[in-house]
Amino acid sequence: MDFAVSVEKNLWLRNRMSELGVDEKDILEKFVRSSGKGGQKVNKTSSCVYIRHIPTGIEVKCMKERSQSVNRFLARRLLLERIEETLKGGESAQNAKADKIRKQKLRRRKRSLAKE
Secondary structure: OOOOOOHHHHHHHHHHHHHHHHOOOEEEEEEEEEEEEOHHHHOOOOOOOEEEEOOOOOOEEEEOOOOOHHHHHHHHHEEEEEHHHHHHHOOOHHHHHHHHHHHHHHHHHHHHHHHO
């Protein structure tokens, strides 16, 4: 399966998927309408890509570009990153950022309650 990116990137994706043991048949793929910038073009085409890795249950939604094919590549790349994070057992960067914001809000709330 080739996407609208360079040959090197397509080859890298195939190799990376085989390294992590991810097969195309294990991926459920849907196309939905994206939102944001793009105007009438975005409203008419389903360029947003939603993929789910069935064995792990990891879901990814990608609507960074206007091109569906490029979004398919980017979604798979993001999926592989998340699968790798779960295999390592480490915390993903997004979860760490969300935890940090949650702690900041809690701290600010406590301070505002203490002032009253």
